[in-house]
Amino acid sequence: MTSPSCPTATRLYDQGKVIAQDFGYDQVAGMLEKHPGAVLWLDLFAPEPADLQRVAEEFQLHPLAVEDAMTDHERPKLDRYPHHVFLNVYAVDIATRESETRFGKTEISAFVTPRALITVRKSPSDTSKFVDRWDTVADLGAADGVGFLLYGLLDVVVDGQYAATQRLDTAMDQVEDALLEEGGAARPVRMKAIDQRKLLAALRRAVAPMPELVGQAMRADLGLVDAELRPYYRDVEDHTQHTLDEVEHLRDRIDALLQADTAEQGNVLNDTTRKLAAWAAIIAVPTAITGYFGQNLPYPGFEKFSGFLVSTASILAVSVLLYLYLKRRGWL
Structure with missing residues (x-):
C-alpha cells in the first residue's frame, strides 16, 4: 500500500x-x-x-x-x-x-x-x-x-x-x-x-x-x-x-x-432641512421687499472702486466661513 x-x-x-x-x-x-x-x-x-x-x-x-x-x-x-x-x-x-x-x-x-x-x-x-x-x-x-x-x-x-x-x-x-x-x-x-x-x-x-x-x-x-x-x-x-x-x-x-x-439619520436630516428652510425664509423676506422697491442704499465706499473691493471681500469671507461651518457640521 x-x-x-x-x-x-x-x-x-x-x-x-x-x-x-x-x-x-x-x-x-x-x-x-x-x-x-x-x-x-x-x-x-x-x-x-x-x-x-x-x-x-x-x-x-x-x-x-x-x-x-x-x-x-x-x-x-x-x-x-x-x-x-x-x-x-x-x-x-x-x-x-x-x-x-x-x-x-x-x-x-x-x-x-x-x-x-x-x-x-x-x-x-x-x-x-x-x-x-x-x-x-x-x-x-x-x-x-x-x-x-x-x-x-x-x-x-x-x-x-x-x-x-x-x-x-x-x-x-x-x-x-x-x-x-x-x-x-x-x-x-x-x-x-x-x-x-x-x-x-x-x-x-x-x-x-x-x-x-x-x-x-x-x-x-x-x-x-x-x-x-x-x-x-x-x-x-x-x-x-x-x-x-x-x-x-x-x-x-x-x-x-x-x-x-x-x-x-432621516430624522436628523429632516431637522436640518427644517432649520435651513426657516433661515432661508427669514432671509428671503427682506431680500424680496428690498428687491421689489429697488432699494440701493449708500454704504461706505458707495460708487467707489474701494467699496467694490470691500463688498467682494465680504462676500468671499462670509461664504468661506459659512462653508467651513457647514463642513464641520457634516452638512457638506
Missing part, C-alpha cells in the same frame, strides 16, 4: 478504546485485518489528487465523492454512495481583536465506510478537539465504532458553530450601543455593523444545512446510528437547530439596528 505524500493522522479504536495511533498508512490494511472488530480514523491534510486516489482505491470511495472532497467551498451536505457515506461540514471560529471581528472556517470532508472514518481537511485546523471528544465519550464506541466517531466529529463541529454564534452576539452588543446613539451612528460604526452582517451571512451558510444533515445521518437505512447512539445524535440535532435559531435572531437583530440607524 503506497502511502500518501500529504500529512496524515491515524487512530484505531476497538470497543471505543484506542489500541493504536500514529501508525503509517502502509500499516492500515494490516491493522484492520489483525483487529476485525476495530474501526479506523484516518485524517488527510491538504491531499493531492493522487493521494486521495490511493485511499479511494483501498476503501472503494466513489469518484464523485472524491471529486467533492478535492473541490473547495462545497456546500454542507450528506450523500449516500454504494460503499460509504460522504459528508461535508465547516468548523468555524469567530474572534474579536482590537474591536475587529474576524471569521475563520475550515472545510472538512468525511468518508464514512463500514470500518473507517476518513477526514479530509483543506486548511489547517486543530484535530485534537475531535480526539479529545472521542476519548471523553469512549463508552459509546462499544456498540458501533464508526457511528461513535461520526458523532464525535459532528458534536465538535456543532459546538464550535454555537460558540461562534455566541461570540458574534457579544460583539454585536458593542455595535448596538453605538448605532442607537442620538443623531445616528458615525460612518465607521455603520461599516462595522455591515461587516458583522457579512460575517453573519457567512456563518449562516455553514450552519443552516446542519439540522437536515444530522437528521439524514440518523436515517435507519444508512445503518450508522444504533439505538444507543440515537439519543446523542438527537442532542446534536437539537444543538444545530438552536444554533440556527440564534443565527436567524442575530440576522433580524442587525437588520433592525441598521434600519433604526437609517431612521434616526
Whole structure:
C-alpha cells in the first residue's frame, strides 16, 4: 500500500478504546485485518489528487465523492454512495481583536465506510478537539465504532458553530450601543455593523444545512446510528437547530439596528432641512421687499472702486466661513 505524500493522522479504536495511533498508512490494511472488530480514523491534510486516489482505491470511495472532497467551498451536505457515506461540514471560529471581528472556517470532508472514518481537511485546523471528544465519550464506541466517531466529529463541529454564534452576539452588543446613539451612528460604526452582517451571512451558510444533515445521518437505512447512539445524535440535532435559531435572531437583530440607524439619520436630516428652510425664509423676506422697491442704499465706499473691493471681500469671507461651518457640521 503506497502511502500518501500529504500529512496524515491515524487512530484505531476497538470497543471505543484506542489500541493504536500514529501508525503509517502502509500499516492500515494490516491493522484492520489483525483487529476485525476495530474501526479506523484516518485524517488527510491538504491531499493531492493522487493521494486521495490511493485511499479511494483501498476503501472503494466513489469518484464523485472524491471529486467533492478535492473541490473547495462545497456546500454542507450528506450523500449516500454504494460503499460509504460522504459528508461535508465547516468548523468555524469567530474572534474579536482590537474591536475587529474576524471569521475563520475550515472545510472538512468525511468518508464514512463500514470500518473507517476518513477526514479530509483543506486548511489547517486543530484535530485534537475531535480526539479529545472521542476519548471523553469512549463508552459509546462499544456498540458501533464508526457511528461513535461520526458523532464525535459532528458534536465538535456543532459546538464550535454555537460558540461562534455566541461570540458574534457579544460583539454585536458593542455595535448596538453605538448605532442607537442620538443623531445616528458615525460612518465607521455603520461599516462595522455591515461587516458583522457579512460575517453573519457567512456563518449562516455553514450552519443552516446542519439540522437536515444530522437528521439524514440518523436515517435507519444508512445503518450508522444504533439505538444507543440515537439519543446523542438527537442532542446534536437539537444543538444545530438552536444554533440556527440564534443565527436567524442575530440576522433580524442587525437588520433592525441598521434600519433604526437609517431612521434616526432621516430624522436628523429632516431637522436640518427644517432649520435651513426657516433661515432661508427669514432671509428671503427682506431680500424680496428690498428687491421689489429697488432699494440701493449708500454704504461706505458707495460708487467707489474701494467699496467694490470691500463688498467682494465680504462676500468671499462670509461664504468661506459659512462653508467651513457647514463642513464641520457634516452638512457638506
